[in-house]
Amino acid sequence: MNKKQKTNWWINIALLLSFLLTFFLDLTGVIAHQWVGIISNFFAGFHLILHRDWVKSVLNRIFQNQSGKTRRYLVVDFLILFGFILIGFTGLAMSTWLNLPIKNYDAWRQIHIAVSISSLIFILIKLTLHRRWFERMIRKLLTSSVMIPVENVVVQSTNGNSNRMGRREFLVSMGVISTASVIALASASKSLAESIITTETAEINADHSQTIENTETTPQVTETPKVTVQPTETIQAATQTPTVEETQANPSSSPTENNCTVRCPRGCAFPGHCKRYTDTKNNGRCDLGECL
Numbered sequence: 001m002n003k004k005q006k007t008n009w010w011i012n013i014a015l016l017l018s019f020l021l022t023f024f025l026d027l028t029g030v031i032a033h034q035w036v037g038i039i040s041n042f043f044a045g046f047h048l049i050l051h052r053d054w055v056k057s058v059l060n061r062i063f064q065n066q067s068g069k070t071r072r073y074l075v076v077d078f079l080i081l082f083g084f085i086l087i088g089f090t091g092l093a094m095s096t097w098l099n100l101p102i103k104n105y106d107a108w109r110q111i112h113i114a115v116s117i118s119s120l121i122f123i124l125i126k127l128t129l130h131r132r133w134f135e136r137m138i139r140k141l142l143t144s145s146v147m148i149p150v151e152n153v154v155v156q157s158t159n160g161n162s163n164r165m166g167r168r169e170f171l172v173s174m175g176v177i178s179t180a181s182v183i184a185l186a187s188a189s190k191s192l193a194e195s196i197i198t199t200e201t202a203e204i205n206a207d208h209s210q211t212i213e214n215t216e217t218t219p220q221v222t223e224t225p226k227v228t229v230q231p232t233e234t235i236q237a238a239t240q241t242p243t244v245e246e247t248q249a250n251p252s253s254s255p256t257e258n259n260c261t262v263r264c265p266r267g268c269a270f271p272g273h274c275k276r277y278t279d280t281k282n283n284g285r286c287d288l289g290e291c292l
Helices: 004-023 028-051 052-060 070-092 105-129 131-143 157-218 235-241 242-247
Strands: none
Touching: 004 028, 004 105, 004 131, 004 157, 028 052, 028 070, 028 242, 052 070, 070 105, 105 131, 131 157
16 A cells, blocks of 8 residues: 555545544533534645546546546545535534624524534445445555565465455454444434524524513503592692592502513523533523523
8 A cells, every 4th residue: 555545545534534523512621612613624625635637637638528427426425525615604603713693593493403414314325336446445454564674485375364354353343443433423413403492493483582572562451540520629629639549440559560581582491502601500591591
């Protein structure tokens, strides 16, 4: 195996592992998740640079008659590239580094997760399409010879054993990658579903709060207090103090109800959904979604 092939191999492994690690936000935390995402995009760009000759040759012949295999490779690679670009863009927009005032934060987060899931699926498809190359590279790594000056060494044929070893290691590697990918997809799908439920709950709470606010601001019609003036009384009797019934009819004299002010309607239940999440009361709810 030459140096270029080894470099390409380890770049692909680093890209896959770093990208899988971004799916475990509860394990890494927000800050480490952002750094791992940057590293993953760096490996993706390096991978593209290593294959620039192939990309250039395919683009030059994009409108010519090409084999179905080449077209499949090109479509999958383009979708993965587009996915990484969109993941990096949405991730930076939501990052704590820029701290941008995003209004529809939940929508941005849902797009970020959905594109990540799609990109991982396309990466697995790419691995399936290149499975022969992947198996051949594992075999070369396992059967690479080490030159040691030894006299009178009897060389025995090990092609059959090396082939069986390479295929066994290939199956083990694919099993590990498949298991990690399934766990990552399950974790991301769960986060996406929770984000959608949180958004719907926040919209329902916002509509309910708006309805209550409109009801409270509706002007109440009060009866005009009647002042009875005796014929023998002077004009000063019309300026007498209101009676008890008049006081009870006046809404300004009744005690006011305490208003509940909520600074954030999302109602996040655990960290990872929002960069503003804080829980100083340790009650499992974000402080911004509780009544003041």
